[in-house]
Amino acid sequence: MPDSPETVAPERDLFSKFDALIAEREALLATGVRDPFAIVMDKVTSPTQAVIRGKDTILLGTYNYMGMTFDPDVVAAGKKALDEFGSGTTGSRVLNGTYDPHKDCEAALREFYGTEHAMVFSTGYQANLGIISTLAGKGEYIILDADSHASIYDGCSLGNAEIVRFRHNSVEDLDRRLGRLPKEPGKLVVLEGVYSMLGDIAPLPEMVAVAKKHGAMVLVDEAHGMxxxxxxxxxxxxxxxxxxxxxxxxxxxxxxxxxxGGFCVSNHPKFDVMRLVCRPYVFTASLPPSVVATAATSIRKLMHAGDKRAHLWRNSKRLHGGLKDLGFKLGTETPQSAIIAVILEDQQQAVLMWQALLEGGLYVNMARPPATPAGTFLLRCSLCAEHSAEQVETILGMFEAAGKAVGVIA
Known part of the structure; x- marks a missing residue:
């Protein structure tokens, strides 16, 4: 038998491309700061409160905009479905994975949006991945905002369409780029109602008008607007x-x-064919019945949540105005959504500010490139309809104390 060839470690392996990021993270943690991307919730007691590292903490970075996670009716619906249908389906929606709660959830979406069709995916990421990659194919075009979410970009990558980007929220650039494309191929313009990093909203009337002028179909991601x-x-x-x-x-x-979970709704008469041709829908297990039961109950309650919406807007205006008065640089000049971005100078300042807030009893998201525009480091606050007016004042006090301690504000 010939001797086995000696194993030689390659100079570069498949992880080598991440070496710069690994070194950056290790250098950051060596300064003694906590890892902003490794937080564990020891216990969550309400939509706005948790215990983190043994400390009572206000949650201001959860996207739990309407505070439905602890709604008694929503929780009860999930428990009931868990008892009646078990813990999961173990199958795709096109095989054994469609239970009565899945159909009821899609009915709730049709009621909520007033549409003819609704299609539920296992995650919101898969909804964009599946719909975008299936709608636009080889020889067709997807036109998207340069600041689009990763799931939108990944949907573009999964399909074979030609990709055209336009400057963030620029109606003129969208018009110009659509005008350069050949008229015959199909086109899909992808927009977002609310952009999740800065919390700014799209000028949809102008953009939709431009898209229709050039014969394009329009998809709007309302993840942060619903x-x-x-x-x-x-x-x-x-x-x-x-x-x-x-x-x-x-x-x-x-x-x-x-x-x-995720979804797509539409009035297009041929929409149901997507259930047969959309790979991220066909080739994955469906959501557990308990999950879609909670979603259906929550969606129907959101149809009658006018008071909660009004309170959330009051919270957003107060927090935005208060932070601006304290001297913080914000992502938008005026409050445009439930997301408020606090812009910092660099990663070190962002991490120090994030840690000072956490030690003071407030959790927010820290965001950096590539999730944010190049060179932008920020703390992203997402308000909840269950935050009381008193909590918002407490949050402002925490930002003032942390901002002064770190040197972000005078």
Whole structure:
């Protein structure tokens, strides 16, 4: 038998491309700061309170916009479905994975959005991944905002369409780029109602008008708009009056609905064929019945949540105004959504500010590139309809103390 060849470690392996990031993280943690991306919730006691490292902490970074996670009716619906249908389906929606709660959840979505069709995915990420990659194929075009969410970009990557980006929220650049494309191929313009990093909203009437002028279909992601924009809480596209001109609305259950999952709603007469051709829908297990039961109950309650929406907007205006008065640099000049971004100079300042807030009893998200625009480091606050007015004042006091301690404000 010949001797086995000696194993030689390659100079570079498949992890080598991450070496710079690994070194950056190790250098940061060596300074004694905590890892902003490794937080564990020891216990969650309400939509706005948790215990982190043994300390009572106000939650201001959870996307739990409407505070539905502890709603008694929502929790009861999940428990009932768990008892009646078990813990999971173990199958795809097109095989054995469609239970009565899945159909009821899609019915709740049709009621909420006033559409003919609704399709539930296992995550919001998969909803964008599946719908975008399936709609636009080889020889067709996807036109998207440069600041689009990762799930939108990944949906583009999964498909074979040509990808065209336009400058963030620029109607003129969208018009110009659409005008350069050949007229014959199909086109899909992908927009977001609320952009999750800075909390700014899209000028949908102008953008949708431009898309239609050039013969493109329009998809709007309302992940961060569902629940509190518009008379019925459908999102920015309802608030801005373009419901009849938007072809597809994608959303998630992991924000205002308070659970997990994703969806797409539409009035297109051929939409149901997506259940047969959309790979991230066909080739994955469906959501547990208990999850879609909680989602259906939550969605139906959001249809009558006008008081909660009004309170959330009061919270957003107070926090935005208070932080601005303290001297913080914010992502938007005025409050545009339930997301308020506090802009910091660099990663070190962002981490120190984040840690000072956490030690003071407040959890927010720290965000950095590539999740944010190049060179932008920020703390992202996401308000909840269950935050009391008193909690908002407490939060402002925490920001003032941390900002002064770190040197972000005078």
């Amino acid at each position: 629940g509190f924009f518009g008379p019925n809480g459908r999102g920015v596209y309802e608030e801005q009056g373009v419901e009849k001109d938007v072809d597809f609305v994608v959303g998630t259950f992991s924000k205002s609905v308070g659970t997990v």
